[in-house]
Amino acid sequence: NAGVTQTPKFQVLKTGQSMTLQCAQDMNHNSMYWYRQDPGMGLRLIYYSASEGTTDKGEVPNGYNVSRLNKREFSLRLESAAPSQTSVYFCASNHDRGSNEKLFFGSGTQLSVL
Amino acid sequence: KQEVTQIPAALSVPEGENLVLNCSFTDSAIYNLQWFRQDPGKGLTSLLLIQSSQREQTSGRLNASLDKSSGRSTLYIAASQPGDSATYLCAVPSGGYQKVTFGTGTKLQVIP
Numbered sequence: 001n002a003g004v005t006q007t008p009k010f011q012v013l014k015t016g017q018s019m020t021l022q023c024a025q026d027m028n029h030n031s032m033y034w035y036r037q038d039p040g041m042g043l044r045l046i047y048y049s050a051s052e053g054t055t056d057k058g059e060v061p062n063g064y065n066v067s068r069l070n071k072r073e074f075s076l077r078l079e080s081a082a083p084s085q086t087s088v089y090f091c092a093s094n095h096d097r098g099s100n101e102k103l104f105f106g107s108g109t110q111l112s113v114l
Numbered sequence: 115k116q117e118v119t120q121i122p123a124a125l126s127v128p129e130g131e132n133l134v135l136n137c138s139f140t141d142s143a144i145y146n147l148q149w150f151r152q153d154p155g156k157g158l159t160s161l162l163l164i165q166s167s168q169r170e171q172t173s174g175r176l177n178a179s180l181d182k183s184s185g186r187s188t189l190y191i192a193a194s195q196p197g198d199s200a201t202y203l204c205a206v207p208s209g210g211y212q213k214v215t216f217g218t219g220t221k222l223q224v225i226p
Contacts, residue, residue: 004157031211042118042203042216043158056212090157096211099146099165103211105157 002026006091006106013081013113021076021109023091029104031096032074033058034066036087037108043090049074050096081113116141116208120217127194128225135189135220137204142182145207149178149189152201152219162189194224
């Protein structure tokens with residue numbers, strides 16, 4: 001049982017380049033999330049998808065776009081990368097049907113924008 | 115706006131010691147509280163989840179308590195081991211997971 005799988009694990013971009021981070025879960029979860037983790041700031045929500053076909057902005061959505069391709073997959077796209085987007089990105093998922101639903105995380109993508 | 119604080123930011127203890135990690139939050143209208151473990155270069159692994167109506171949860175050597183009225187949760191680790199070395203984070207959803215506030219974590223080192 002793979003859980004939440006993210007690719008790639010590491011990426012270096014030049015300012016202005018674009019890329020897509022991929023995320024897939026095999027737990028039949030309804031909800032999926034993208035977070036970024038920066039030193040001293042905790043994890044912050046970028047975008048989330050409560051169900052297939054829906055997406056909503058989180059706390060820090062500027063500079064990002066997302067696609068919920070199907071129930072399993074939720075991708076995050078940087079159209080024109082900036083140094084401020086250097087961070088560790090995590091995808092997460094859960095059923096979000098009630099207060100007893102845990103969050104499950106992928107192993108992260110370490111992104112550096114030069 | 116919910117604020118979540120974890121103090122201390124780092125903790126070093128000798129193997130075998132019992133220890134307590136703290137998580138404080140400012141808004142008591144929480145959905146639940148979840149404790150995670152994060153190893154270097156890895157994702158977050160869920161340890162315990164306490165629903166807002168519960169007072170504590172236990173899993174093996176771990177016990178988490180919740181006091182909503184005082185805005186506090188503690189994670190108790192019994193008989194610590196070097197393998198417990200990691201960063202421990204608490205997360206507090208307010209009204210659903212679209213609004214989750216994470217603490218910045220306590221980095222624990224257990225010395226053999």
